[in-house]
Each structure stands twice: as C-alpha cells, then as structure tokens.
Amino acid sequence: MKRPLIILTGPTAVGKTSLSIGLAKALGGEIVSADSMQVYRGMDIGTAKITKEQMQGIPHYLIDEMEPSEEFNVAVFQKRCKEAMETIYRRGKIPILVGGTGFYIQSVLYDINFCETEADSAYRDSLSAYAQKEGKAALHQKLRQADAASADRIHPNNVKKVIRALEYYHQTGQKISEHNERQRKKEAEYRFRYYVLSLPREVLYERIDRRVDQMREDGLTAEVQALLDSGCTRSMVSMQGLGYKEIIDALEGRDTLDHAFEKIKIETRHFAKRQFTWFRRERDVTWLHKEEFPDEDALLEYCISDCRKMLEE
Numbered sequence: 001m002k003r004p005l006i007i008l009t010g011p012t013a014v015g016k017t018s019l020s021i022g023l024a025k026a027l028g029g030e031i032v033s034a035d036s037m038q039v040y041r042g043m044d045i046g047t048a049k050i051t052k053e054q055m056q057g058i059p060h061y062l063i064d065e066m067e068p069s070e071e072f073n074v075a076v077f078q079k080r081c082k083e084a085m086e087t088i089y090r091r092g093k094i095p096i097l098v099g100g101t102g103f104y105i106q107s108v109l110y111d112i113n114f115c116e117t118e119a120d121s122a123y124r125d126s127l128s129a130y131a132q133k134e135g136k137a138a139l140h141q142k143l144r145q146a147d148a149a150s151a152d153r154i155h156p157n158n159v160k161k162v163i164r165a166l167e168y169y170h171q172t173g174q175k176i177s178e179h180n181e182r183q184r185k186k187e188a189e190y191r192f193r194y195y196v197l198s199l200p201r202e203v204l205y206e207r208i209d210r211r212v213d214q215m216r217e218d219g220l221t222a223e224v225q226a227l228l229d230s231g232c233t234r235s236m237v238s239m240q241g242l243g244y245k246e247i248i249d250a251l252e253g254r255d256t257l258d259h260a261f262e263k264i265k266i267e268t269r270h271f272a273k274r275q276f277t278w279f280r281r282e283r284d285v286t287w288l289h290k291e292e293f294p295d296e297d298a299l300l301e302y303c304i305s306d307c308r309k310m311l312e313e
Contacts, residue, residue, distance in 0.1 A: 001191075002188075002189065002190050002191045003089060003189075003190055003191065004094050004190065004191045004192065004310065004311055005085075005094070005095055005097065005109070005190035005191070005192040006023060006027070006029060006094060006095070006096045006097070006192065006193050006195075006307055007034075007096075007097045007098075007105055007109065007192060007193065007194040007195060008020050008023065008096060008097070008098045008195050008197070009034065009097075009098070009099060009100055009102065009105060009194075009195070009196055009197070009279065010100060010195075010196050010197030010198060010275070010279070010288075011100060011197075011198075011204060011271075011272035011273075011275040011276055012048075012100055012208065012211075012268060012271060012272055012275070013048075013204060013207040013208045013211050013268075013272070014197045014198065014199055014204060014207075014290070015197060015199075015207075015290065015296075016098055016099070016100070016197055017050055017054060017098075018054075018296065019197070019296070019299065019300060019303065020096055020098040021054070021055070021056055021058055022300040022303075022304075023096055023300070023303055023304065023307065024058045024096055025056070025058065026300075026304045027094055027096075027304065027307055027308070027311075028092075028093050028094055029058070029093060029094040029095070029096040030058060030059040030060075030061070030088045030091070030093045030094070030095060030096065031058055031059070031060045031061070031095075031096045031097075031098050032060075032061045032062055032081055032084045032085060032088070032095055032096070032097050032098070033050075033060060033061065033062040033063050033098060033099050034062075034077070034081070034097050034098060034099030034100070034101050034104045034105050034108075035047065035062075035099035035100065035101055035104075036072060036077070036101045036104065036241075037238070037241045037242075038050070038062070038063050038064075038099075039062050039063065039064070039065050039066045039072050039077075040064075040066055040067070040068045040070075040072070040238050041064045041065075041066065041067060041068070042068060042223075042226070042227060042230070043068060043223070043227070043238065043241070043244070044223065045215050045218045045219060045220045045223045046215060046220050046223060046224070046241065046242075046243035046244050046247075047241070047243075048211060048215070049063065049064075050063065059088075061081075061084035061087075061088075062077070062080060062081065062084060065080070068227060068230075068232050068236060068238035068239065069231070069232065069236060069238075070238075071237045072237065072238070073237075074103055074104055074107050075107075077101075077104045077107065077108075078104075078107040078108055078112070081097070081104070081108050082108065085108075094311075100275055102275065102278040102279055102282065103278075105194075106282070109188050109189075109190065109192065109194070110183065110186040110187070110188055110189075111186065111189055112180075112183040112186070113183060123167060123170055124163055124167055127139060127142075127162075127163045127166055127167070128159070128163065130142075131159050131162075131163075136156045136157055136159055136162075137156050139156075139159065139162055139163070139166075140154075140156035140162055142166060143162050143165055143166055146165075146166060146169045146175070147165055147166075147169055147175040147176060147177050149175065149177035149178075149181075150165045150175065150176055150177040153177070164176070165177075188284070191310055191311075191313055192284075192310070193286060193303075193306060193307055193310050194282070194284055194285045194286060195285070195286050195287075195288050195303065196279045196282075196285050196286070196287050196288065197288050197290060198276075198287055198288065198289045198290065199289075199290050199291065200291055203291070204272060205269050205272075208265060208268045208269055208272065209265050211268075212243075212261060212264050212265045212268065213261075215243065215264075216261050220243065220247060221247055221250075221251070221257060224244055224247040224248060224251060225251060227239070227244075228248070228251065234248050234252075242264065242267055242268060242271060243264050243268075246260040246261075246263050246264050246267070247260055247264075286306070288302075288303070
C-alpha cells in the first residue's frame with residue numbers, strides 16, 4: 001500500500017498558507033515547506049515566511065533550518081524532505097508538502113534521480129569566464145545549440161542552470177532535457193492529491209503588489225542590510241533570491257529603493273507566470289480555481305472531503 005501524501009502548491013501570494021493549516025488540522029497532517037528560500041534563517045520578510053502564530057501549533061519542516069551561507073538546491077531539498085516525511089509517517093501523521101517550487105515537489109513525488117556527474121571545475125570555470133566576457137545571452141545560445149529543449153526551459157539569466165546543462169552534455173554526450181523527461185514519466189511512489197491553487201491574473205497581481213508594499217513597510221530593506229552586515233554577499237545562492245538581489249542593488253548604489261521595490265513587483269509577477277506555466281505541464285494535478293468557491297471555508301471543505309476519499313483508497 002502506497003503511503004499518503006498531500007501537495008498544495010500554486011504561484012506566490014495565491015493563499016497557500018491558510019489552506020494548508022486548515023488541511024493539517026482536519027486531517028492530522030504536518031507541513032513540509034517546498035520553498036527554495038524559507039529554509040534560510042534570518043530571511044523572513046522577503047520570503048513571506050510563515051510565522052509561529054500562523055502555524056497554529058502545526059509542526060513545520062524545512063523552515064529556518066539553514067544559514068544563508070549554505071547552498072540549498074533541489075538535491076539537498078529532496079534528501080531533507082524525504083527525511084522529514086519519514087519522521088511524519090513515524091508519528092502517524094500525513095505529510096503535506098506546501099510551496100511554490102514545482103521542481104522541488106516533482107523531485108519528491110516521482111523520486112527523481114538527478115544523475116549527479118563528477119564536477120568538472122575546469123570546464124565549469126571556462127563557461128563562467130565565457131559568460132562574463134561574451135554575456136549571458138551568448139552562453140545561453142551555446143545551450144540552445146546543444147540542447148534546445150533545455151534552452152527553452154532555462155532563462156538566460158539563470159547562468160548556474162545553463163552551465164549545469166552544458167556540463168551534463170559535455171560529460172555524458174546526452175541532453176539533460178531528455179534525462180529529465182525520462183524522470184518525469186516515472187510513477188509516483190505515493191497515494192496523493194496534488195492541488196494547484198489559482199486566481200485570476202489581475203487579482204493575483206494585485207495581491208502581489210500589496211504583499212511587496214507590506215514587505216517594504218515591515219522592513220525588508222533593514223533585513224537585507226542586516227544580512228550583508230552579518231557577512232552575506234550577493235554571490236551567495238540565498239542572496240540571489242527574488243527581493244534580495246534588488247534591494248542589494250539599491251543599498252550598494254546601483255538603484256534607488258523606490259525603483260527596486262517596483263522591480264520586485266514586476267519580477268514577482270513574471271515569476272508567478274512562470275510558476276503557472278510549470279504547473280500546467282504537470283500531470284495528475286487538481287486545479288483549485290479560488291474564484292469558483294464562495295469563500296475560503298468552502299474551498300477548505302472541498303479539499304478535506306477530497307483528501308478523505310484519497311485516504312480511503
């Protein structure tokens with residue numbers, strides 16, 4: 001018998017937190033964060049991190065578990081998420097995976113093998129030097145020539161992923177997109193419900209703008225300054241997060257604060273759009289269009305009823 005798993009995802013600011021708490025209370029669940037940034041200590045405002053009060057006593061995992069100087073990636077997430085889930089199963093509870101990082105969720109649901117290859121630092125360094133000299137677009141064009149499918153999926157600004165895909169092709173002679181596609185066809189190891197929360201675009205964008213305004217009011221600028229004062233640098237993976245790199249630019253004189261916050265709004269909308277694109281590609285998902293429910297309580301009741309059916313299967 002496959003063990004149960006509940007997944008609740010969707011774009012940033014769509015309202016995952018309150019629904020996840022309601023589900024956990026009703027179904028005996030404990031929550032594992034599938035967020036690439038909330039794992040870092042001291043990064044609370046810019047990540048819209050759930051507070052102790054919002055948790056309402058529900059145990060949460062992969063929140064505040066790493067220092068900003070540490071690198072958190074999908075392979076690390078997969079390992080730590082599985083460990084957390086085993087703890088939850090031993091406690092007789094149901095893991096509820098909550099967050100907007102689709103690849104992280106996929107890595108656990110389908111037990112993706114990342115086929116780690118030996119790091120080739122010389123080749124990687126040569127690609128980094130090429131990107132610095134010729135530009136990100138030129139590096140991305142190299143990827144397009146080697147693996148067009150990966151180029152379509154990886155943004156030119158994401159130099160780290162572009163280099164990883166090129167390195168994989170260089171070492172194996174195979175396209176990482178084809179490897180990933182094989183992994184995507186795996187069967188899930190769990191009995192699961194995979195919910196994707198959705199709102200009309202204009203409503204979601206308005207919520208994003210309000211959230212960014214609230215971050216400014218709550219002190220995001222001071223939070224970023226404190227991180228820099230503690231020794232964090234813009235080269236760290238954590239500091240590349242949305243909302244942090246823009247404020248660093250302002251604090252270091254490359255931008256104004258007003259423009260930085262407007263840029264965060266624009267980039268967050270773009271991020272939400274990319275999240276929707278990802279989840280539309282996923283299989284076995286249940287879309288929850290919030291505007292089709294009279295209120296939050298009705299949405300919660302639907303999910304509780306649907307999850308109970310899954311648990312009885």
